[in-house]
Amino acid sequence: MRELFRNPTFRRLFFGRIVTNAGDSLYYIAAMWLVYSLTDSTFYTGLAGALVLLPQTFQVLTGPLVDRWSLRRTLLGTQLVQCVLVLAVPLAVVTDRFVVPTVLLVIPIAGLVNEIVYPAESAALPRIVETNELVDANSAFSFAYGGVDFLFNAVGGVLIALVGPVWLYLIDSATFAIAALVFADIRVPTAERSNNEPSSSAVGDYAGKLREGIRYIRATVLVPILVTFVLSGVAAYATIAVLPAFGKAHGGAGTYGMFLAGLSAGRLVGALAAPKLERIPIHLLGAVGYGLGGVAWLAAVRVQWIPLSTVLVCLAFVPIGVMDTILIAMIQSLVPDHLLGRVTAVVYSVTGIAKPVGSLLGGMLAATIGLDFVMVGVTAGLFSMAIFWAAHPLLRRVPAIHEMDPDAYGF
Template structure:
């Protein structure tokens, strides 16, 4: 009964800080967890298909990386505005079912020998559209089922489960790809999404129906209001600018990483999976400590810590004399440590970053605030991924990674010189209620 009371009023803190005691969040978390596990396995299969099976060029790799975010160029702000008027749970379920169907098409393409660059590009594009809808619904949906003063803990729990999947998934993915083949892996991921959709349908939450739009007001007014709120807010503005800069750097390093490891260092698929698993361990530890770090030093300084820490691994990879002749053992050790620190930094900052913006914004503008930041992030990622292909082609892998490290540094500087640096989570609820 006490959990039900909390669930019906998300402004009331639960008697225990363990958010998994809330039934609605438990279903939400379970769906996210199994999707993270399956997605990590399928992610390795996707990357190996692109680099090894299709033998894609650096430009093709960057195009496939960018296609996943193309929908944000055209639909991001629109979908975000609609999510402040639609039922978010229903959108979550529909898009998860859509992902299951789309992923089921990959085994068909493989078994009929029709998988090529263009068919895979179509799959990636469709998954990008579905991810846009799902993300646009999930972030503003979370404050409806979790008390605002537990949002950092909720995001940390989601981050922990995601990184457990990232730890186990890649190591299994690289091995299982050789053992059972890509068709079974993608069929498995399709089934996981179907189960996730069922779990999402079990969430009990009261969502108000769509409110009629005032006369003379159209969707463009809603979008503009969301952008004004985000970029005129004292602390959300520097947070948005910093994360935009971070995404530019991340688009470069994440695009170059797989081809750098598999082609430049000539590491086997199993070793690539191990490096991603090391990142999963780092991400889990980061998410595990994120609530404590945020409570101790404040949201702003926790975000700054993550933004600063992420510079180290990419700077190290840029200057380390790693080549195909280095040897698998040494290369594996260096790259695994780099991935560990990289994901540790993300684990610390992500729960504090997302929890802070979810708590500081009123529910009526959650969808638009989140979609504004997320859409600009993905637009930047799109052009950054294309830029990475050009940088790899003309400057080489090490220098491209070094450029990413420099841009990560700029993202940290934005936080360090802004009011966000001193923001604390205990200030957030006052901001919402005022």
């Protein structure tokens, strides 16, 4: 790992990723809190969350574009666009004109721009590090992503409490400006491209490859597994949508930031713990893990002491981090190489759609039925996933990854 950081291009890319992730976390927190403080409506926070998350469903479409663009210009341009874009919100607040519509418009545009950044950074890694360093490089990037989310979710909540969401947008704009300066001097070698490959082939083939991936998945155990991914996404993002309201009712912006930090920390801890748990049968991880997560979440929303609630939130989301990591590793291990890209695209598309749906659903349910219903409902979601893993005729027998017989599960 130390050798990686002796590479100046990798250092710039890594530092740029940290700053970019910090900016993403800050504008998400600022947007959700500002919308709720102006509207006092969970419906609008759910809508804001859905608009933040919706662009993620299009990330699989950006790969063919990123492969053909200059990575330096792509990284630099995306940061400059976001730097200017987020300034529209403080301007709207100062002029007291169209504040909520401006926030709701900026969110998806910034999100679409941002979905170009991560594939571009990932595409740069094989060009700047040695092949035997790729695992360490990706691990460093994954840790930076999760660690920064954890840190700046907490910091963002504290900053909102201290200086307010408008100043948070100004700080956010500065982070994108810093990232642009970092990327301005980066040098990434040009990717090799086959002379026989038409410039539009990747885009033109996408729909056909996606259909092939769907046909393959339908014959495997991945169908019920996708159900668990969808339930997990809906439960998690329904919660996030109503956290501004919950935070305001239980201490303010600091509580909001702490709960978001607990969510991020739990998923990060789960992802880091997954390699230590890969020898345990997957059906046990699902049934026991989600069940314990439901208990921890129920305790978290009932406990009145915020530090303890935050720890319990973290524990509740550890199983989600574990299962997400284990199941993606299972797909990578068992799906044939020539189908892996399209199968992964289908999985990310389906789970990506679940996130904005969950956010919108959480906001609507909290507005119509009540905030407590949604917060406690997450427990029901986690328990339902535990029961699903324990009762489904295929899932209840899934062994550890290394013991799976591909033929028995349709692979």
